[in-house]
Amino acid sequence: MQMQNVKQNRLMQRKNLVKKIVPSFRSCDVCCFGACFWQVLGEIAAAQGVTLSRLVSELDQETPLNPASALRVKVVNYLKKQGS
Numbered sequence: 391m392q393m394q395n396v397k398q399n400r401l402m403q404r405k406n407l408v409k410k411i412v413p414s415f416r417s418c419d420v421c422c423f424g425a426c427f428w429q430v431l432g433e434i435a436a437a438q439g440v441t442l443s444r445l446v447s448e449l450d451q452e453t454p455l456n457p458a459s460a461l462r463v464k465v466v467n468y469l470k471k472q473g474s
Contacts, residue, residue, distance in 0.1 A: 421458045431461060434468050 435445040449460040 421461060423458075423461070427465060430465050430468065434464060 431442060431445065435442045438445065440448070445464075446457060446461070449464060450457060453460045453463075455463065
């Protein structure tokens, strides 16, 4: 019974994820984040006056991190600034 609950929770978590193809300078990756994460990335891009693709491209050129990690760092730093 407990195993069934675990499987149901994982399935629900997957349904809330949004996959997007993120073209980068080095490769083309599929990043899978929650919808609210993509919303924050959209806010960051809008605040910088660029598209999401452009934001990813600039991040890719600025950092040796893989695109998903670079996006996570960008969102965390943005949210930290919003909170202070």
